[in-house]
Amino acid sequence: MDFSFTPDQEALRDQILEFATRELTEGAIERDRGGVFPHDLWEKCGEMGLQGLPVPESHGGVGLDSLSTAIALEAFGYGCRDGGLAFAIGAHLLACVIPVWRHGSEELKERYLPGLSNGSLIAVNAITEPDSGSDAFAMKTRAVSVEGGFRIDGTKTFASNGPVADLAVVYAATDPDRGFLGGITAFLVEKGTPGFSVGQKFEKMGLRTAPLSELVFDDVFVPDDSVIGGVGGGGPIFNHSMEWERICLPAIHLGTMRHLLDRAVEQARTRKAFGQSIGKNQAISHRIADLKVRLEAARLLTYRSAERLETAGTVGLDASMTKLLVSESLVRSALDVVQIFGGYGYMDEYEVERILRDSIGSTIYSGTSEMQRNIIAGWLGL
Amino acid sequence: MSEIQSTVKSYVLEEFLPGESPDAMDNSTPLISSGILDSLSTIKLVSFLEEQFNVQFEAHEISRENLDTLDLIAATVESKRHG
Numbered sequence: 249m250d251f252s253f254t255p256d257q258e259a260l261r262d263q264i265l266e267f268a269t270r271e272l273t274e275g276a277i278e279r280d281r282g283g284v285f286p287h288d289l290w291e292k293c294g295e296m297g298l299q300g301l302p303v304p305e306s307h308g309g310v311g312l313d314s315l316s317t318a319i320a321l322e323a324f325g326y327g328c329r330d331g332g333l334a335f336a337i338g339a340h341l342l343a344c345v346i347p348v349w350r351h352g353s354e355e356l357k358e359r360y361l362p363g364l365s366n367g368s369l370i371a372v373n374a375i376t377e378p379d380s381g382s383d384a385f386a387m388k389t390r391a392v393s394v395e396g397g398f399r400i401d402g403t404k405t406f407a408s409n410g411p412v413a414d415l416a417v418v419y420a421a422t423d424p425d426r427g428f429l430g431g432i433t434a435f436l437v438e439k440g441t442p443g444f445s446v447g448q449k450f451e452k453m454g455l456r457t458a459p460l461s462e463l464v465f466d467d468v469f470v471p472d473d474s475v476i477g478g479v480g481g482g483g484p485i486f487n488h489s490m491e492w493e494r495i496c497l498p499a500i501h502l503g504t505m506r507h508l509l510d511r512a513v514e515q516a517r518t519r520k521a522f523g524q525s526i527g528k529n530q531a532i533s534h535r536i537a538d539l540k541v542r543l544e545a546a547r548l549l550t551y552r553s554a555e556r557l558e559t560a561g562t563v564g565l566d567a568s569m570t571k572l573l574v575s576e577s578l579v580r581s582a583l584d585v586v587q588i589f590g591g592y593g594y595m596d597e598y599e600v601e602r603i604l605r606d607s608i609g610s611t612i613y614s615g616t617s618e619m620q621r622n623i624i625a626g627w628l629g630l
Numbered sequence: 631m632s633e634i635q636s637t638v639k640s641y642v643l644e645e646f647l648p649g650e651s652p653d654a655m656d657n658s659t660p661l662i663s664s665g666i667l668d669s670l671s672t673i674k675l676v677s678f679l680e681e682q683f684n685v686q687f688e689a690h691e692i693s694r695e696n697l698d699t700l701d702l703i704a705a706t707v708e709s710k711r712h713g
């Protein structure tokens with residue numbers, strides 16, 4: 249087992265970190281207060297290729313392997329102070345670009361992958377519905393086969409990037425009785441398609457710069473060639489995109505956890521109480537030691553899973569373990585760092601309370617912690 | 631029973647029906663439509679088939695038509711091996 253990075257991986261990490269610390273650190277407090285999506289920064293990230301890291305160069309991406317993608321995403325999460333932007337890019341790349349790249353027809357790939365990879369297109373993944381979240385395949389949205397295509401009817405909710413997206417990856421039941429196996433189909437629907445609209449926009453606890461909304465499909469006609477990966481293939485396609493999301497969104501979180509550790513160490517060394525640095529108290533220093541242990545353990549599991557994404561037959565178990573460990577570690581660490589900062593930690597100008605608010609969603613989106621434990625138990629034959 | 635059917639039968643019994651008598655399952659016992667295999671176990675089965683028999687499944691091929699019984703599984707694997 250070799251734990252060292254190649255020179256190329258080191259150069260990639262340094263380049264992305266330099267970009268993120270130069271371009272993605274300013275203005276997050278104000279954008280968070282106003283719930284403003286940074287279109288300009290999205291485009292800059294596109295110029296760096298972040299939205300298409302693993303996509304082959306022939307389709308407009310950077311052509312990284314899955315482990316290098318995770319390394320790049322950790323550097324991005326470390327340098328980028330806008331958690332909403334980082335999440336929006338992660339959701340776009342992992343739940344939208346991946347299914348088009350891995351399951352789309354050559355025609356779909358040629359039409360969309362360059363724009364999806366270079367930041368000129370924004371995509372949204374729409375599976376959750378008002379009455380089905382964890383039980384996603386109990387969806388009510390239907391796609392009925394008609395001459396030349398399908399007609400989609402239904403409402404999706406909690407769609408990240410929904411209000412700003414140019415393109416939606418939408419899952420609909422084409423054979424409701426079959427559910428996950430053979431009953432669900434993935435479609436690509438362009439903004440502006442008659443009958444397709446953005447519904448309610450949500451105000452939320454964190455990730456406020458990543459806009460989220462309902463998406464409404466009112467008798468929307470989509471041609472046959474908008475199907476991703478074959479009629480009835482939606483269940484496994486969604487699963488596959490979740491494997492990427494449950495491994496590579498945590499890679500972004502590793503960067504956030506590393507930033508939290510830096511901030512905690514700095515604060516513990518410089519903040520004085522009772523005539524000494526607060527870090528001289530074991531109540532503080534032990535908390536910080538735990539931040540470090542959590543980060544290193546989370547990184548090992550994430551990198552191993554990221555490597556297995558392209559080398560192992562299936563990574564469902566790895567993905568759920570990674571998602572569970574990293575998201576729960578992130579929330580725990582963010583809460584600890586707010587406590588270490590005391591009253592300052594609670595004030596938005598110190599920028600740790602925002603990380604806490606941004607982190608809480610991580611144990612809910614891409615499948616809740618409870619669902620990850622269910623999946624892990626399932627792999628253990630329980 | 632062919633080699634594919636018996637290999638898959640042993641796997642399904644051990645993995646998803648622990649303690650069940652081998653007699654309870656024949657080549658036409660429904661696996662998916664009966665609920666023996668749910669979505670997660672079907673994905674596990676597919677990854678077992680891919681590894682064991684060196685074949686690849688496309689997303690839309692992971693279906694009841696192709697995998698509901700040992701006979702269907704064997705036919706699908708055979709056609710992939712020779713197709």
Ligand SMILES: Cc1cc2nc3c(=O)[nH]c(=O)nc-3n(C[C@H](O)[C@H](O)[C@H](O)COP(=O)(O)OP(=O)(O)OC[C@H]3O[C@@H](n4cnc5c(N)ncnc54)[C@H](O)[C@@H]3O)c2cc1C
Nearest residue numbers: 373374375376381382406407408609612613614615616618
């Ligand atoms: C910030 C954010 C971004 C999101 N982005 C997207 C997106 O881009 N696209 C999209 O489609 N969706 C998105 N979602 C939706 C997300 O995937 C769902 O919220 C999530 O899967 C949970 O579904 P639910 O909210 O319906 O909760 P429910 O499924 O109703 O669950 C409620 C509670 O019950 C528990 N529970 C349910 N079933 C079980 C069980 N069998 N065993 C144990 N516990 C169980 C859950 O863990 C949870 O604690 C997003 C959500 C958030 C918060």
